[in-house]
Amino acid sequence: MRHYDLVLLGAGSGNMVLTAELAHLRTAIVEPDRFGGTCLNRGCIPSKMFVVTADAAEGAREAARLGVHAGVERVDWKAIRDRIFHRIDPLHDSAVDYRRANGIDVFTEPGRFIAPKVVLAGSEEITADTFVVSVGSRPTVPDIPGLDGVPYHTSDTVMRIDDLPASMAVIGGGFIAAEFGHVFSSFGTDLTIVQRGPRLLMAEDEQVSARFTELVSRRHRVLLDAAVTSVERRADGVALTVTCPGGDQVVEAETLLVCVGRRPNTDRLDAAAGGLALDEHGHIVTDDAYRTSVPGVWALGDAVNHFQLKHMANAESRVVQHNLLHPQDVKTLSNRVAPHAVFTSPQIASVGLTEQEARRRKIEYLVSVRDYADAAYGWALEDTTSFVKVLANPVDRTILGAHIIGPQAATLIQPLIQAMSLGQTADQVARDVLYIHPALTEAVEQALLDL
Ligand SMILES: Cc1cc2nc3c(=O)[nH]c(=O)nc-3n(C[C@H](O)[C@H](O)[C@H](O)COP(=O)(O)OP(=O)(O)OC[C@H]3O[C@@H](n4cnc5c(N)ncnc54)[C@H](O)[C@@H]3O)c2cc1C
């Protein structure tokens, strides 16, 4: 049995804990798959490389609106796929080589706790004074009759398929349905989205979610309040039987994408055998400093939290790194403002309280909504559907939440995230800084001035 000072379980965000300050420790990394984890290999990075490509196709198709008569002659799926993964795939080998060259043992089989602070890495038992558990999450597969008998994709596989499908059915109506729906439909795939709830992107502010659902429904088939009751194989793909408010429908498609959420990988790690307390969703329970129920075992990322976002996992890895170095001065995540963006069309970005959440929690609020069309750049875009929405505290006028749907939403929201993080009031952000004219940020300025 080998003993280490530090063992990292999972080399996604956990790998970032290991900076030069910890180089003196005898360390092992257990990673059965690819260094970089979900984000680099099958998540944020490749999906956004596809999204940017899809934006180009969509831009060409829509240019006629502005009087530029372009079009999409051909989408070379294989060339796009290979361009993306030829950049990503070599990074794994170089990351492993780098770690090994620096004296770190890399185990390439899955780790599994067999007792508190004892892990079976493949067939070898290892122990450590300190563990950092960051084993991430994986796609949930719903229990639908027939699904296990048909070929289907999840986000893990759909970006590497050989040919662009003529048609695709998507089960789910969240982040991945929105982003991959944009990618495949922009490339010319005929899309049907089957969503259990009454709108797409149900977790967004209801006004944003309603606008997005309306816009997507104009472009392709969207079945809402829909339950897939069975799936069967057809000669040229799959057929889904879907129960909708209007009655049963059959959806036929060449390819099926399943994206109904993700679950933490703590079952495969046998976190319970390691003595780690889990919540009802299988997430590892930690305190605010990311200490688990076992002294010396820390945990972060998708295995821990409900955000399932890379910037949150990154922030947590920085906190854990600090805490390993400074056990007498542990930090917590100082800033609990957790923004996100959905890189779809139109883009969506959000931070803080939604209007429905404010009502549910009986929180008093001021709200303002400004259309992009009210700002000069919105005119230039000939935009008719995008808006900025801001919620503020009526007493101290701090910003409670912000929600944007439209071009560049993920970038436009950043000053509002900053204001919330720094406790600035809507008036300070609106009046104490200059907004570049005629940038789209003027829509943000106008929404703030309206409060
Ligand atoms: C399609 C898609 C797009 C996304 N886009 C975005 C985005 O645009 N922005 C954003 O913020 N977030 C995005 N996310 C979410 C983001 O990828 C995750 O929040 C992030 O990767 C979580 O990091 P992590 O280190 O916790 O887990 P992971 O990155 O999943 O890393 C966990 C690692 O642990 C390893 N592991 C698993 N089991 C074991 C075991 N038993 N022993 C040892 N190692 C193990 C895994 O192989 C993996 O490498 C996206 C996710 C998906 C699926």
Ligand SMILES: NC(=O)c1ccc[n+]([C@@H]2O[C@H](COP(=O)([O-])OP(=O)(O)OC[C@H]3O[C@@H](n4cnc5c(N)ncnc54)[C@H](O)[C@@H]3O)[C@@H](O)[C@H]2O)c1
């Ligand atoms: N831009 C980003 O930050 C980004 C992009 C992609 C993924 N992610 C992360 O990955 C996670 C997983 O994404 P996701 O889209 O799989 O999950 P999600 O939680 O975003 O959405 C799942 C959707 O599926 C629906 N659903 C659940 N069961 C269903 C069923 N049986 N039939 C039909 N619909 C059903 C739900 O109503 C929900 O709308 C996200 O929560 C997010 O944290 C982030």
